[in-house]
Amino acid sequence: MVRVDLKGIAKVKAKGHTYWYAWRGGPRLRGEPGSPEFIGSYNEAVEQRRTPDRARFRFVVADYKKREFKKLSPSTREEWGKWLDRILDHFGDLRIAQFDRPEKIRPLIRRWRDKWAKTPRTADYGLQVLSRVLAHAVDPLGKISGNPCEGIKHLYSNDRSEIIWTDADVAQIKKTCSIEISHAVDLAGHTGLRLSDLLRLSWSHVDDDAIVLTTGKSRHRREAIIPLYGALRDVLACIPKRSTTILTSSKRRPWTADGFGSSFNKAKIDAKMSGLDLHFNDLRGTAATKFYIAGFTMREIAETLAWEEESVEKIIRRYVGRSAAMKDRIRKLESRK
Structure with missing residues (x-):
């Protein structure tokens, strides 16, 4: 066997153990460093790399x-x-x-x-x-x-329908994320649209009173009709019109799914939130709570988000809370009087 200089060896420590690899991403070496078995396994790896089976x-x-x-x-x-x-x-x-x-x-x-x-x-x-x-x-x-x-x-x-971003979660990621990611978070939390639909949402979908968009999950057979309530209008007013799509990257171009995913994951890491079980699409649950507090019925929320009413009820019970729900019912009763 031809002797090869031991160059580029990678050392990895995991769970109290040390492992050696022929190169970063290469095969793991056998034996102790410097032993004939170690050198032999390195030479085998290099030869295999040159002429793989x-x-x-x-x-x-x-x-x-x-x-x-x-x-x-x-x-x-x-x-x-x-x-x-x-x-x-x-x-x-x-x-x-x-x-x-x-x-x-x-x-x-x-x-x-x-x-x-x-x-x-x-x-x-x-x-x-x-x-x-x-x-x-x-x-x-x-x-x-x-x-x-x-x-x-x-x-x-896991049924993620009961998981939402709280106001504190949104505030935390917005402290360190780019303005483009911040716009996406705000828009998702106020519309309840899935990421795939948000990335293709264009200014032409915004009418005088509502955002109207066919949903990708329904293969464009169903429409999401989201009323332009005050907070949503404020979000849209803060987003500059750089392209036909509402959301754009820092290069002023429409996002690709992979590009947004990479940038959003980095934003979570920078905000020290990578350990939290929060996905971008969990912002849909955040929107559901906003719609409920704004006076939407369970059925109206379900139709807007294309969810089952049962899923909406779980979110409301868990996150809106009994106090907020009771205050809302009192407000409705008093408005009827």
Whole structure:
């Protein structure tokens, strides 16, 4: 075996253990640093990198990194890089053909995923990364006919309809985020529109009395009709008209979904909110509470947000509170008198 200088070795510490990799994102090395086993595994890794065995799953991971990995946002690359290392360690030496036999490979995938079963979201995250690599094996590589991860149920499930951003949460992210992200947060919290609809919302959708927009989730068969109440008018008045779309990036261009996602995740990190289980679309729940306090009925809120009335009721009970709800009922009774 040809002796190779040990250059570019990556050192990673995790849970009190130290791991060594041939290079950042490369295979993990065996043995103790300086030992014959360590040097031998490094040389093997370098040789494999030069002439990868195209029949092994290691080749699929390497090709994915070469073609697709660099297209991800920096924060996503940082997280996915760890999972690609784990996938490479566990599945790298398997023949690619084994992944074309779902009935055989799925039990192996489930057992690997279940290493993190005590933290279901982590387990599902790992499965997501593996599924993306396997999708790369299907197309463009054409190495397998189908993705064996498809059909494997996620461990984590959660009805997010009861989760909302509070006023304090909104204030916290707006302290450090860009003005463009701030506009998006305000508009979502006052309209209840999904992110995909918000990013394509244009000034032409704003009429004299309402925002009227067909929703993407309904395949544009249903309309969201959001009354232009005072607070929403104020939000729109603060957004400069830079494009046909209402929301734009700092480059004064319409947002792409990936571009917005990367910028919003960075905003959460900068605001020290990355550990909170808050998604951008949870601002829809915030809007639901605003609509209720403004006097909307449960049915009107459900129709505006395209939700079930039961989901709206859960939000109102949990977040508006008995006191606010009672005051609103008193106001309605007195207005009738």
